[in-house]
Amino acid sequence: MSLQTLRVLEAFLENPTDELAGADVQKRGQLASGTLYPILLRLESAGWFVSRWEAVEPSSIGRPRRRLYRLTPSGLRRASEVFSTFGRGVLA
């Protein structure tokens, strides 16, 4: 598992119930967009994340809807296992 993937997981593990958009993960993990979105899609395909569209009307807020990602229960368990193996200090 790459360092960038660990940073993505760490961003979600700060509060596992949060739903985060790509831009939020990018800020928390200090990741470039070219790195972030392939990781999100990869983890979603593997069942670690689920995603949904933001429940807003784009015309009313004047911007497109954001895609929100959330850890699945199995994703949370596996991410926790990963970090228990490596220790959180690995990303410090």
Add this chain to the structure above:
Amino acid sequence: MNPRHQPAASPPHSAPEEILRQPERLARWLIQRAARHSGPALSARLEEEWLADLAVQRRGFSRLRFAIGCCWATRVIAHEHAGLGVPVGSSATGNGLAVALAHQDPSLFSRRTIVFLIIVGLHVLVIYAFANGLVRKVIEVIEQPPLVGFVSHPAPPDPVPQLTETNFPTPPLTPPWHELTPIVDPEEPAPSNDTAPQPWQGPPLPAPPTGAVNRVLGGPGRGFPDTDQYYPVASRRIGEAGIATVRVCVDDNGRLASEPSIAHSSGSVRLDEGALKLARAGSGHYRTTTENGRPVSFCYPLNVRFELRP
């Protein structure tokens, strides 16, 4: 792109704002273009997602950097998902779960394959050109200047000065050097037919000193290099042949006593150079000229014949 998330028409902007909007426009264009290249299943989703995330980036070049990153992400995503069934979650329209095929290159040949085929084709073309003599023809066309030039009204020819001995001052020769008509020794034939002393065809040489001297002219001796070894490759390739006359001065040990020079050109600089190289390489392998049976140092013309053999 979902038409619902088109921003409303904005009021006219001031000049600084307009400058700031340029990277933003470029960023939007890059994202839309990148998303389209991610394949039909993902393009709508990624475009809307990335445009939404673009909107929360800081204005200016941060957005441009974000968009460039999305272009890279498209390449990675397309590479990873090519040919695989990838569950991508809810569709762009938000109507339930959709499992879609990620981007697959619809064309028979990818760009990389086409480039590879072009490179292979160029190699085949070059090999074919070498094998069929096309390159030789090209060299002939390039090497040989056209015989026909611009024709203009001929000017009256300048009077050609009469050449006299005073036009070409030559250093006085001191004995034992002589410039005499070469004599080929009939008893000891040269090892190569291509390099044989020939009668001097230049300006008249001074008369030999009086007195009966039995002189046997030297020439290529045993171990003298073969002419073919010094046939210029370019000349051989374009079928260039000719005879170059080299003036050599050979001492009484069969070695060159001075640098050989071209006495009569073959008409080709390459062949002349090849003849000079041959003459230099033969130093130490010349038969010495003898006078009354005694080896002497002597200068004489050496003809080097370059001819193509089947």
